[in-house]
Amino acid sequence: MRYEDRLLRVLRYIHDNPAGDLSLDTLADVAAMSRFHWHRVFHAMTGETCAQVVRRMRLHRAAGRLIREKSPIDVIAVECGYPQPRSFVQAFRASYGMTPNAFRKAGRLDAPALLQRDGDMTMYPVEIRDVSQRRLIGLHHKGAYMQIGLKFEKVSTMLFSRDIWHQCGAMMGAYFDDPQAVAESDLRSFAGAEWQGGDTPDGFDMVEMPAGRVAVLTFKGPYATLKSGYDWLYGQWLPTSGETPRDAPCYEVYLNNPREVAPEELLTEIHLPIA
Numbered sequence: 423m424r425y426e427d428r429l430l431r432v433l434r435y436i437h438d439n440p441a442g443d444l445s446l447d448t449l450a451d452v453a454a455m456s457r458f459h460w461h462r463v464f465h466a467m468t469g470e471t472c473a474q475v476v477r478r479m480r481l482h483r484a485a486g487r488l489i490r491e492k493s494p495i496d497v498i499a500v501e502c503g504y505p506q507p508r509s510f511v512q513a514f515r516a517s518y519g520m521t522p523n524a525f526r527k528a529g530r531l532d533a534p535a536l537l538q539r540d541g542d543m544t545m546y547p548v549e550i551r552d553v554s555q556r557r558l559i560g561l562h563h564k565g566a567y568m569q570i571g572l573k574f575e576k577v578s579t580m581l582f583s584r585d586i587w588h589q590c591g592a593m594m595g596a597y598f599d600d601p602q603a604v605a606e607s608d609l610r611s612f613a614g615a616e617w618q619g620g621d622t623p624d625g626f627d628m629v630e631m632p633a634g635r636v637a638v639l640t641f642k643g644p645y646a647t648l649k650s651g652y653d654w655l656y657g658q659w660l661p662t663s664g665e666t667p668r669d670a671p672c673y674e675v676y677l678n679n680p681r682e683v684a685p686e687e688l689l690t691e692i693h694l695p696i697a
Contacts, residue, residue, distance in 0.1 A: 426583040428453040428460075429467060430576055436479050437572040441503045444476045467583055470681055478680065479571070480504070481517050485646035485685070486568040488526045495522050518644060518685050529647040546651055548639045548659050550696070555633040558594055559626040560614020566606045567597060568646070573613035577626075581615065586623060591616030596629055596673040631673055637665060637694040644685035648674075651692055660694075670695040 435452045436444055449472050450460035465471050470478075484502040487493065496507050499522070504510035514522045560577045563570045574593065581587045596612040612629050622628045637659070641651035652672075660667070677689040 423454060425463060425467065426580060428455065429464070429579045429583065432464070432472075433475075433572060433575045433579065436476055437575075440480050440483055441501050444472075444503065446472055468579060469582075474681075475575075476503075477513065477517070479575075481514060482571055482645070482680075484510070484514065484522070485518065485525065485644055488522055489529045489646050489649070490568065495526070498522075525644075529644075529650070544650065544654065546639050546641060546654050546659075548637055548655065548663075550635060550637055550665075553631075553633060553636050553693075556591075556594070556631040557617045558596065558612065558614035558629050558631065559590075559617040559622055560594075560612055560629075562627055563611045563613055564607075565609060567601060567609055567611055570595065570611050570613050571645075577613050577615060580625060584623065586619065589617065589619035591618055593676045594631075594673055595676070596631065596671050598671045631693075632668075632670055632695065634668065634670075635696050637663070637696050639692040639694070641690045641692060642686075642688070644688060645680070645690070646685075648690060648692070651690075655692060655694060665696045668695040668697050 432449050432453050435449070442448075446461060447457055449464075450457040453460050453464075455463065461472065464475075468475065480503045484498055484504075487498045487502070488495070491498070495510075499505075499507055499510035502510075504513065511521055514520075514525070518525055520528065561573045563573045574595070578593070581590060593615050595614070598610040598612075599608070601609060612627070614626075614629070617628070637655070639651055639655045639659070641648060672695075673693050675691040675693065677691065678687070680688060
């Protein structure tokens, strides 16, 4: 088995079993390697320990559920691998800078833009740019947009394990459907990186983002709360801008790395193609 395949198996296992046994021994068994050697291989190839990846993926899933669902926080905690509510609160606060309850309240997304008071509305910077065509290599995803994280983990792992990261620009995500108009199970998206090399590497798919004018909103904060940026872009900026969207998908450009910065420091550009 290739080492890349071992990594991808382990990432899939973590994603599919957030409340399961994700100890180093278990993950080493999934990778079919000894515990001692697996820990060193994983850290050398990803830059993170297994424990760091497990924690990041569990808390990312919890953050998304806190925003999207009304499930009790304790239930979300257990289903994301934290059977003790206190340990969940401590881990979440350490990563997101606030308690799960405060995060849920701050990320409330059920108020349409026209019904929000000006004092409650977060303003986001938007600029118009002319961009060139961009080629992305990565992996297609079908289903809930909040579940695309596993594909990004896989893309990053494949780029690093093949030592072709230096031929890439920023990590990017393309989102082809309106989540309000298409069933969640049918949503189409793409997790990738801008490709500056030649032919598409084996195992990757490629999509192209067209050249032209784009409105770019810069969003700061956790990926789980990106929807508030989209709502402001479509509900506040676009109606007063005099611009018309093109028949082309929105895409996101990730300016920093969730492995290196806290969720509240993440910077994401939302690109809306306009005529």
